[in-house]
Amino acid sequence: MFEVLRRDGPGRITRARVGSKTFETPNLVFYFVNDALPPPPQVRLVMTYESDMLSKIDGRIKLVPLMSPLISDINEAINYGLSLGADVLIASSPLVTGQRDVAAILLEGLLESARAIKETVKNVPVAIPIYYFPHEPLRNAFLSKVSKLGFKFYVIRWLEKALRNPRDLVAFLREINYFIGSNALLFASGRIPPSYYLHLVYLGIDLFDASFIIDATIRNLYFFDGEWHPLSALSELPCFCEACLILRKSSPSGDEKMRLLLNHNVFSALSILRKASLLIKQSRLRDGVEEACHHSPELAALLRISDREAYQLLEKYTPVSSKSKVYCIGPESYYKPSIERFRTRVATRYTPPKSVAAVLLLPCSARKPYSSSHSHRLFRKVVVEAGVKGVCEGIVTSPLGLVPRELEEVYPAAHYDIPVTGEWDQEEIKIAAECVANYLNKFPDDCPVIAHLNGGYLQACKKASEISGREIIYTEVEGSLTSPPSLSSLKSTLLRFSKQECREIDHLKEVFRKTADYQFGLGAGEKLSPDSATAKTRARGEKILYDGKVLLAHISPSTGFVVPTLEGGSRLASFSHWVLFKGELIKGSSVMVPGVEDADPQIRPGDIVFVLDSSKELVGIGEAILSGEEMSKLSRGVAVKLKHVKRRGE
Amino acid sequence: MNASLSRLISHYSLKLRKEYLPSRKPAGHIPPKSWIEPDHVLGKEGHALVVILPTVGCYWALTAGGCSMCGYIYDGVLSTPPPTLILEYFKLAYEKAASLSYPMSVKIFTSGSFFDEREVPKLARDEILRFLSYETKVEEVIVESRPEFVTEEAVNDAINVLRGKRLTVAIGLETTNDKVRSLINKGFSLSDFKATLETLKRLEAGVKVYLLVKPPFLRETEAIFDVENSIRQLSKMNVDAISLNPCTVHKGTFVELLWKRGDYRPPWLWSLVKIILDVHGEIDATITCAPTASGHPRGPHNCGLCDRGIDTALKRFSVTQNIKQLKNLNCKCKLQWKLYCQEELISQ
Numbered sequence: 001m002f003e004v005l006r007r008d009g010p011g012r013i014t015r016a017r018v019g020s021k022t023f024e025t026p027n028l029v030f031y032f033v034n035d036a037l038p039p040p041p042q043v044r045l046v047m048t049y050e051s052d053m054l055s056k057i058d059g060r061i062k063l064v065p066l067m068s069p070l071i072s073d074i075n076e077a078i079n080y081g082l083s084l085g086a087d088v089l090i091a092s093s094p095l096v097t098g099q100r101d102v103a104a105i106l107l108e109g110l111l112e113s114a115r116a117i118k119e120t121v122k123n124v125p126v127a128i129p130i131y132y133f134p135h136e137p138l139r140n141a142f143l144s145k146v147s148k149l150g151f152k153f154y155v156i157r158w159l160e161k162a163l164r165n166p167r168d169l170v171a172f173l174r175e176i177n178y179f180i181g182s183n184a185l186l187f188a189s190g191r192i193p194p195s196y197y198l199h200l201v202y203l204g205i206d207l208f209d210a211s212f213i214i215d216a217t218i219r220n221l222y223f224f225d226g227e228w229h230p231l232s233a234l235s236e237l238p239c240f241c242e243a244c245l246i247l248r249k250s251s252p253s254g255d256e257k258m259r260l261l262l263n264h265n266v267f268s269a270l271s272i273l274r275k276a277s278l279l280i281k282q283s284r285l286r287d288g289v290e291e292a293c294h295h296s297p298e299l300a301a302l303l304r305i306s307d308r309e310a311y312q313l314l315e316k317y318t319p320v321s322s323k324s325k326v327y328c329i330g331p332e333s334y335y336k337p338s339i340e341r342f343r344t345r346v347a348t349r350y351t352p353p354k355s356v357a358a359v360l361l362l363p364c365s366a367r368k369p370y371s372s373s374h375s376h377r378l379f380r381k382v383v384v385e386a387g388v389k390g391v392c393e394g395i396v397t398s399p400l401g402l403v404p405r406e407l408e409e410v411y412p413a414a415h416y417d418i419p420v421t422g423e424w425d426q427e428e429i430k431i432a433a434e435c436v437a438n439y440l441n442k443f444p445d446d447c448p449v450i451a452h453l454n455g456g457y458l459q460a461c462k463k464a465s466e467i468s469g470r471e472i473i474y475t476e477v478e479g480s481l482t483s484p485p486s487l488s489s490l491k492s493t494l495l496r497f498s499k500q501e502c503r504e505i506d507h508l509k510e511v512f513r514k515t516a517d518y519q520f521g522l523g524a525g526e527k528l529s530p531d532s533a534t535a536k537t538r539a540r541g542e543k544i545l546y547d548g549k550v551l552l553a554h555i556s557p558s559t560g561f562v563v564p565t566l567e568g569g570s571r572l573a574s575f576s577h578w579v580l581f582k583g584e585l586i587k588g589s590s591v592m593v594p595g596v597e598d599a600d601p602q603i604r605p606g607d608i609v610f611v612l613d614s615s616k617e618l619v620g621i622g623e624a625i626l627s628g629e630e631m632s633k634l635s636r637g638v639a640v641k642l643k644h645v646k647r648r649g650e
Numbered sequence: 651m652n653a654s655l656s657r658l659i660s661h662y663s664l665k666l667r668k669e670y671l672p673s674r675k676p677a678g679h680i681p682p683k684s685w686i687e688p689d690h691v692l693g694k695e696g697h698a699l700v701v702i703l704p705t706v707g708c709y710w711a712l713t714a715g716g717c718s719m720c721g722y723i724y725d726g727v728l729s730t731p732p733p734t735l736i737l738e739y740f741k742l743a744y745e746k747a748a749s750l751s752y753p754m755s756v757k758i759f760t761s762g763s764f765f766d767e768r769e770v771p772k773l774a775r776d777e778i779l780r781f782l783s784y785e786t787k788v789e790e791v792i793v794e795s796r797p798e799f800v801t802e803e804a805v806n807d808a809i810n811v812l813r814g815k816r817l818t819v820a821i822g823l824e825t826t827n828d829k830v831r832s833l834i835n836k837g838f839s840l841s842d843f844k845a846t847l848e849t850l851k852r853l854e855a856g857v858k859v860y861l862l863v864k865p866p867f868l869r870e871t872e873a874i875f876d877v878e879n880s881i882r883q884l885s886k887m888n889v890d891a892i893s894l895n896p897c898t899v900h901k902g903t904f905v906e907l908l909w910k911r912g913d914y915r916p917p918w919l920w921s922l923v924k925i926i927l928d929v930h931g932e933i934d935a936t937i938t939c940a941p942t943a944s945g946h947p948r949g950p951h952n953c954g955l956c957d958r959g960i961d962t963a964l965k966r967f968s969v970t971q972n973i974k975q976l977k978n979l980n981c982k983c984k985l986q987w988k989l990y991c992q993e994e995l996i997s998q
């Protein structure tokens with residue numbers, strides 16, 4: 001009933017179809033309670049059970065809750081709901097209690113009704129309730145059973161109780177994803193403050209109800225910029241929406257005033273969800289969530305706990321690249337999934353080139369890629385002048401930790417932005433030290449390590465030396481790292497380690513290899529680029545890899561990723577990142593979800609993937625729009641946008 | 651589901667009874683509670699004397715845990731006093747009626763069943779009724795009983811002793827829906843009630859039915875639906891009066907267990923008003939609603955500002971049967987109530 005149009009982490013934009021109507025998420029479900037509080041024009045989804053209310057909301061999506069099985073027989077309830085013109089039915093159970101043994105029985109009853117509904121209702125989507133219980137085994141038992149029924153729409157109840165316990169909230173959402181995956185819409189019902197919307201969208205919630213907003217409106221509260229103000233306390237309205245313009249101009253009273261206040265409040269809450277959509281489209285939802293952290297300690301705690309305890313969930317759906325910059329402003333950015341993923345991949349997938357004379361640790365620069373910066377050009381010059389071959393460079397930075405020179409153009413290394421002050425906090429030092437230590441341990445024990453660093457970089461490096469037990473030779477820094485005495489100390493230090501037997505490293509070829517390893521897993525680089533291959537930079541800066549006359553790959557200037565040609569891809573196709581296509585030949589420029597038989601669960605949105613036909617022949621190369629899990633589980637939408645396609649006869 | 655659930659509820663109730671019952675007072679220690687209240691007496695405005703006899707209490711609560719919302723058993727005493735003492739108590743309580751004039755009714759409550767001889771020995775029952783049969787201003791005597799004790803013989807005896815005064819038997823049916831009632835752990839069915847009703851009608855006794863507004867496991871909207879449905883059905887069965895009893899949270903009950911967890915909220919007073927407004931005019935039976943503990947978190951309540959006014963209006967309506975008492979009531983919280991009714995359906 002729905003397709004995922006875009007995603008950014010577990011957060012996503014979907015388009016759902018119910019009958020002839022459609023709606024997009026993230027979105028708000030309005031409760032039509034009373035004529036004094038009619039659904040504002042921007043509202044697309046309305047829930048009510050009263051027939052006279054329902055007749056007033058034509059054209060919108062009607063959600064109708066079924067009566068409790070205690071009150072009415074299930075078939076009667078369904079027929080009643082359908083007679084009201086329901087677009088979505090919401091299944092019911094007797095009022096549930098948190099008392100465990102009682103709840104367990106009630107949930108069994110709910111499952112029973114769910115099964116009966118599955119049998120009876122065919123044409124109208126049904127939403128099944130799932131409850132947040134503070135007791136994990138109870139909720140998991142239910143989730144595992146209900147997930148087998150294959151519903152595509154769930155109402156999460158009592159989530160507001162979990163807001164008080166962020167650790168449990170995160171655990172619960174992780175469990176929902178584990179059991180239900182992403183092939184269902186998640187509607188969080190209950191009084192959830194709009195200030196939580198961005199976070200909860202980021203964690204995978206698609207729909208919210210308006211009860212919090214309606215209640216606040218009845219209490220004469222005005223929502224602005226994340227906070228609720230008594231309307232009477234505002235001498236001037238800070239908003240210029242349509243409702244506020246009228247409120248300001250004609251100062252109405254009674255029902256009219258309440259209606260306008262409602263319109264403003266719903267409009268403002270919807271704006272947050274619109275913002276979420278926009279951020280998802282720009283792959284910047286995470287930034288929005290980080291920014292919102294500054295509004296409340298609860299939100300900051302929620303994000304910290306999500307990063308710590310739901311990394312796998314967040315990472316699974318976080319695109320591997322993005323067109324926009326990665327902002328790392330404060331501590332809430334240190335464990336961003338895109339950053340953590342970079343650190344993990346460098347730690348597990350990076351291997352140094354074969355013959356290395358020395359490792360040189362350098363500081364990062366504000367300008368990216370680093371090698372285009374003034375300071376790095378000076379460092380480069382010194383290395384060249386010293387004439388030492390086989391120097392392998394690693395750039396110490398925060399919060400990426402350590403960026404091998406070969407990966408400096410790969411997302412997010414060339415795309416992150418931090419306030420470069422040289423002052424590091426303890427957390428940053430710890431993160432970088434671990435990354436540097438791990439990097440150094442990849443080199444042979446007798447390979448000398450030279451550090452040309454100061455400030456926080458130096459602190460991190462000293463700590464790394466402690467952790468790894470590697471001895472590090474520090475250059476003598478006077479003033480800045482680029483001052484003449486500092487640079488000459490760098491030069492003389494390098495000269496001490498000049499090795500005759502070392503050859504110059506073929507840097508560009510290493511870039512292809514290390515990037516392929518980074519993207520597809522250790523070993524991919526060797527397969528794609530054997531010794532016989534050559535890398536070069538063509539006119540206009542295009543970097544290509546070829547073997548004899550055959551073009552194997554180029555590097556995407558925006559993401560820094562290796563994009564193989566069909567020839568290059570055939571060397572990697574069965575290695576990883578495969579998408580098994582149901583047909584033989586691909587028509588058009590994309591692979592749709594229904595055409596996917598199976599896909600490598602390692603695939604992340606934005607990954608370069610290899611499309612194989614049923615006989616495992618490579619038929620296309622493209623960019624993943626969804627994660628591998630979604631490609632095999634969802635029922636609609638675009639899975640892969642193709643860059644190269646094998647045509648008939650090729 | 652229902653069977654295993656009511657078993658569990660009964661198990662919890664028994665456990666609670668075991669915990670709370672021993673603290674009851676020995677027989678003879680408490681004088682009967684009694685008070686006077688305005689009442690609708692056989693079509694006329696008048697007063698009622700309410701007397702609560704200290705008996706051993708409802709056997710259903712003692713042996714099966716009893717109904718999930720009922721804590722009346724804790725008002726009882728450890729054993730039933732001798733008949734002479736009960737009569738003495740009753741006469742003492744009746745002195746309060748000295749100031750009342752015709753017409754009045756007498757409501758004799760026992761925290762159980764008036765016709766269960768373990769609670770009220772036959773001798774005491776007869777003597778109390780005989781005493782009342784000589785009181786000219788008394789028009790109606792109302793007693794409560796579970797259906798299983800409303801036998802032809804017991805009712806006949808009572809009617810005979812009362813010598814023409816109206817006997818009304820009030821039965822706590824709570825709802826006409828057997829599924830809902832089974833989750834109250836009521837222990838009898840609609841057909842049990844119907845049989846009793848038939849007996850009472852045949853012997854020309856009055857029948858009053860108690861309906862429980864918002865039993866556990868029902869949401870506000872569902873509770874309203876359930877009560878309205880029950881009223882309509884009962885009206886067709888020709889019961890004389892229906893008393894709406896909004897559920898209150900008694901100490902030592904299963905409902906209190908839910909309430910303490912935050913999983914149960916007693917009904918809104920608005921719901922009571924709505925029910926009466928909805929069914930009024932459709933039915934012949936008298937409808938009364940005299941909530942206890944209104945405005946209290948344990949009782950039916952609204953926002954706190956309007957509770958007292960609405961409680962009064964409901965009580966005035968009960969006495970006068972004048973629907974105007976319930977029209978044009980208003981408060982800001984009426985919208986909150988509407989919202990609550992609706993959101994509870996989706997979010998609870």
Ligand code: SF4
Nearest residue numbers: 708711716717720762
């Ligand atoms: S409600 Fe009546 S039957 Fe039920 S336990 Fe109480 S006194 Fe006994």
Ligand SMILES: [Zn+2]
Nearest residue numbers: 239241244264
């Ligand atoms: Zn506005």
Ligand SMILES: [Zn+2]
Nearest residue numbers: 953956981983
């Ligand atoms: Zn009020």
